[in-house]
Amino acid sequence: MSQRPGPEQPEDGGTAAGRRQPDPTRRNARSRAAILMASLQLVGEVGYARLTIEAIAARAGVGKQTIYRWWPSKAAVLLDAFTEGGGEGGPEAAVPDTGDLAADLRAVLRATADEFSDPAFEAPYRALAVAGAQDAELAREFDARLTDVGTELYVARLRSARDAGQIRGDVDLRLAADMLTGPFFQRWLARRGPLDHAFTDALVDAVLAGLRPRD
Amino acid sequence: MSQRPGPEQPEDGGTAAGRRQPDPTRRNARSRAAILMASLQLVGEVGYARLTIEAIAARAGVGKQTIYRWWPSKAAVLLDAFTEGGGEGGPEAAVPDTGDLAADLRAVLRATADEFSDPAFEAPYRALAVAGAQDAELAREFDARLTDVGTELYVARLRSARDAGQIRGDVDLRLAADMLTGPFFQRWLARRGPLDHAFTDALVDAVLAGLRPRD
Amino acid sequence: MSQRPGPEQPEDGGTAAGRRQPDPTRRNARSRAAILMASLQLVGEVGYARLTIEAIAARAGVGKQTIYRWWPSKAAVLLDAFTEGGGEGGPEAAVPDTGDLAADLRAVLRATADEFSDPAFEAPYRALAVAGAQDAELAREFDARLTDVGTELYVARLRSARDAGQIRGDVDLRLAADMLTGPFFQRWLARRGPLDHAFTDALVDAVLAGLRPRD
Amino acid sequence: MSQRPGPEQPEDGGTAAGRRQPDPTRRNARSRAAILMASLQLVGEVGYARLTIEAIAARAGVGKQTIYRWWPSKAAVLLDAFTEGGGEGGPEAAVPDTGDLAADLRAVLRATADEFSDPAFEAPYRALAVAGAQDAELAREFDARLTDVGTELYVARLRSARDAGQIRGDVDLRLAADMLTGPFFQRWLARRGPLDHAFTDALVDAVLAGLRPRD
DNA sequence: GGTTAAGCGAGACGGTACGTCTGGTCTTGTT
DNA sequence: AACAAGACCAGACGTACCGTCTCGCTTAACC
Known part of the structure; x- marks a missing residue:
């Protein structure tokens, strides 16, 4: 948001002009x-x-x-307040890579659940989610600065696991990441249940069950 | 919503009175x-x-x-407008049961995606989702009358499949249903991508991959 | 001001419409x-x-x-506040007619000067004069409801004096009234001097000097 | 107005200082x-x-x-704009003295009426009158630089006429001048009628009728 | 001739009030 | 008594100006 001094204003002093942009x-x-x-x-x-x-x-x-x-x-x-104030790029800064995919994902989702249980984090984040649901333009900005960053971290960790042969080579990593975040997001936003570790652990296990090589 | 003339008003004719409930x-x-x-x-x-x-x-x-x-x-x-006007119990009335679980789920999710692409359906549904995200009381009502009904249909179909031995006996059916609806919901509400059949088919396949017996 | 329920709105539900007028x-x-x-x-x-x-x-x-x-x-x-609150039709309700024109006018102008020295009267009256000087529409209303009424009272008294032969038959009564109010108004509004009885008495005498029969 | 670099600032280099006066x-x-x-x-x-x-x-x-x-x-x-831009000392620069008082006054008042009918003169002059009516400090300045100058010209001409025995010796010249300008001012500012020559001529005649020696 | 201190164009700032819009309540007269 | 209509109190909206305050820039005046 705030100000992007892009080259969109063709002449400024022209006929269309309109809103004067500040310095x-x-x-x-x-x-x-x-x-x-x-x-x-x-x-x-x-x-x-x-x-x-x-x-x-x-x-x-x-x-x-x-x-x-x-x-x-x-x-x-x-x-702006949220991205600068505390949420430093989404739920987490990076997904750890200890070699144990299940453990890493469980840890991250647990931490995320904890974060979403903190009112200081939850209130503005929910507000942004709500605003984004009503305004496509804002949603784009919101996704670019928060959600997509988070998703990309999951994809990266899953790619590492795939390279290590821990998950099948044909899985759609983006979809796999969505299967982790989607149920979490829905449960949180629509308040469909508690965001506890039991839930996140079960979610990780269920998703990983579909990704593992068929042996 | 509307009005439930329950027995909550203790005295009514008292001094404080409060809200007069209409007839x-x-x-x-x-x-x-x-x-x-x-x-x-x-x-x-x-x-x-x-x-x-x-x-x-x-x-x-x-x-x-x-x-x-x-x-x-x-x-x-x-x-009220939505539940009476068109959404006759949520996304779909019932999940078909032809014996082919994958085909049934694909059909239902495709139909749901089509429904959510219809502006006449989408606008009020999104409005309700947004309102529910901001108001826990409303969210409860919304879930009870729309979302839960839909979820229950998935759970029923999955139970039928489990009974038929098509999916493992230890799977959490509620969680499995959330893995179908969660990514769908997130993609729709946050406009994270198109709600096309390619997506829903891939989602069904990915979820079912984790549910099948290990044999 | 307030509301004149005149028949100006032709159809109301027509095309022009515009501002909805209250009941x-x-x-x-x-x-x-x-x-x-x-x-x-x-x-x-x-x-x-x-x-x-x-x-x-x-x-x-x-x-x-x-x-x-x-x-x-x-x-x-x-x-509205002024015409209803205290100014009961302008400076005075009526010019007395004791038969002595000079005495009557002196009395009225003295009373008017006193009135204009009362801040409770002066503040809103000055405000209205100022507003009227800037807005012709308002000035019309202001004159119709306050100034003209006052002027008419002077004219009436002068006419009575003319009928009694105390002033010449060819004098323009309206102009004569303006010669009484004009210097008074200017002195007051532009604060060109004190509004005391010495001034009003001198003014009355000077004006009457020009009205008397030439004998 | 503008700035009078008078000796009002006692210390200037003091602690509180206040308004810096520019050079x-x-x-x-x-x-x-x-x-x-x-x-x-x-x-x-x-x-x-x-x-x-x-x-x-x-x-x-x-x-x-x-x-x-x-x-x-x-x-x-x-x-400042007005006194420098065009109104070079009020309505007129000087009242002519041809010996015929009535003709001289009629000429000046006619010219003044014409001037006040010119929007380029009228708008700022009305603005100043309005501002002066609301602010005594400004009114003083306004009077000193515009109105008083004009009044003084009338007084001077009347004094000349008095010296010539054309008007009585006991008349209050200041009051006589106000009887010329007051009705004019009121009619103009409050828009009580047209500022035409018929009005100004009648006004001059009516005022002079009260000033002439009784013979 | 270089330094320095003003005036200057520009406009961001903390404020106040504008006139409009809507929320939720209350009132009036009709059905 | 519910209803259509809409006046009412309340208060946020987004805009317009107020008068003050930096910013660099230009332009004297005085070293």
């Missing part, structure tokens, strides 16, 4: 940080639906225009 | 139908975020109070 | 009174330039929309 | 002229109420601070 170099870093911090606090306190730009501005000690100047929506604010 | 027998069926119809139309036209009670009332030719009297939220209206 | 019979009298009262208080406290609709609404315990629904501008609110 | 010798004359020009243009286009400092700055191609540095308010800008 990112003059941006007040202190205000920006205060806004992101306030967003995370407030979404945790009142939830996404009752999160308002006015409240963020007031909490951050900032004019509303300073938010509207730099972000197109409150979801975009949250996305 | 369902005097309800105007024509208004109710118009409200549900208008909800479905509007959510398809403007999406859930910009769906307003005022617009529903205006479109239905109904007073706002008639909506507030019978439903606690616009999501509840939509839920 | 004056359903108007909340208590809210209306509170708004007018608050307007008078606030214009006295902070002046017209810093008088805001928001502050009026807050002071009156009323939603902003209730003001915007019934009045087109804060000046219109003030005009 | 008038380093002032950019081109910017100053552009600001005054833009003010006059804009007040004619949108009126005083919707005249904004930002718009003046933008039209003049000038930073906002350059306006705030040299003028305390938009009214002060307008006052």
Whole structure:
């Protein structure tokens, strides 16, 4: 979100013009940080639906225009807040590779489950998921900066396992990763059950059962 | 949703009173139908975020109070509208049982994918999923009336297959069903890829690979 | 201002339509009174330039929309407030007619000067004069409801004096009235000097000097 | 208005300091002229109420601070703009003295009426009158630089006539001048009627009727 | 002639109020 | 009593300006 100084504006002074884009170099870093911090606090306190730009501005000690100047929506604010504030690239930074695929995946999914049980993480992440479900443009951004990164880590670990002959050569690694994250995501977002280790362990086992060489 | 005239009001005629519950027998069926119809139309036209009670009332030719009297939220209206308007019990009415588990699941998931590609179905369903993600109470209702029903159909079909010895006896049928619906749900809600038959077929195959007896 | 239920809207449901006009019979009298009262208080406290609709609404315990629904501008609110609150038809209700024209005019102008020295009267009246100077539409309304009424009273008294032969038959009564009010108005609005009895008495004498029969 | 580098700052280099007064010798004359020009243009286009400092700055191609540095308010800008741009000392430069008082006054008032019928003159003058009505400090400045000058010219001409025995010796010349300008001002500012020659001629005659010696 | 301190164009900033929109409640008159 | 209609209090929306505050840049004035 925030500002990408891409080459999309053809002339600027032309006829179409429209919204005047601000100069990112003059941006007040202190205000920006205060806004992101306030967003995370407030979404945790009142939830996404009752999160308002006015409240963020007031909490951050900032004019509303300073938010509207730099972000197109409150979801975009949250996305910046989340990616900068704590979620450093998705559920985990990297899937460990001890050689034991099952153990590695169990460990990561357990850690992820724990993370999603932390309200400070859960509230903004859920807010972003909800916003993304309603706005394709935001969803793209959200996926590119959070979800896809996480998926890629699973794919990488699975590829390593495939190279080691621990899983069949014909498996679709992307699909396999989705089989790990999909049930997890659904259970979490729709609150279809507790995100405990029993569930994640069983999920890992069930998925791996379909990936192992037929011997 | 709508109104369950349960025995929760202890005194009613007391001092504090509170919410007067209306008499369902005097309800105007024509208004109710118009409200549900208008909800479905509007959510398809403007999406859930910009769906307003005022617009529903205006479109239905109904007073706002008639909506507030019978439903606690616009999501509840939509839920009634959806379960009565078209989604006759979730994605499908029943999983066929031809004896060929893979073929049956492929058929059902293909049909479901087609259904979720129909905007008239997709818009209100997505709206409900989004509302459910933000409101646990609503999510419960939503699951009870839509998702759980669907899941149960998969579980039933899988049980039949297990009884026929086509899948191992130790598999967790609920988890197996989640492995079918989870990736599907995630791909759909977060728009992580096209909901085509290639995807659903591959998903069915991948899940079944983990369920088959080891022989 | 407020609402004139004239027959100007031809069809309403037609193509032009536009602003939906509210139903004056359903108007909340208590809210209306509170708004007018608050307007008078606030214009006295902070002046017209810093008088805001928001502050009026807050002071009156009323939603902003209730003001915007019934009045087109804060000046219109003030005009209603002023004509109903205290200014009972302009500077004075009637010019006395004791037979002594000079004495009568002196008395009225002295009373008017006193009135314009009362901040509770002065603040809203000045606000209206200022608003009228900037908005011809409002000025028309203001004149019709306040200034013209006052002028007419002078004209009536002067006509009585003319009929009694106390002033020449060829004098333009309207102009004569303007010669009384014009210098007064200018001195007051532009603060060109004190509005004391010395001034008003001198003004009356100077004007009458030009009206008397030449003998 | 603008800046009077008077000796009001006691210490300047003190601790509290406060308002830094800028150095008038380093002032950019081109910017100053552009600001005054833009003010006059804009007040004619949108009126005083919707005249904004930002718009003046933008039209003049000038930073906002350059306006705030040299003028305390938009009214002060307008006052400078007006006194420099065209109204060179009020309605007229001098009242002619042909010996015929009535003819001289009629000529001046006719010219003044014509001037006040010119939008390029009327718009900023009305703006200043309005601003002055709301701000006593500004009104003082306005009077000193425009109105008083005009009044003094009338007084001078009347004094000349009095010395020539054309009007009585006991008349209050200041009041007489106000009887000419007051009705004119009121009619113009409150738009109580057309500012045509018929009006001004009648006004001159009516006033002079009260000034002539009783013979 | 190089340094330095202002004025300057530009515009980001913390604020306030705008006029609009919608939420959810209350009131009125009709069916 | 439910209903259509819509006025009401409340408060967030996104915009427009306010007046202040940096930023670099230009332009004297004084070394």
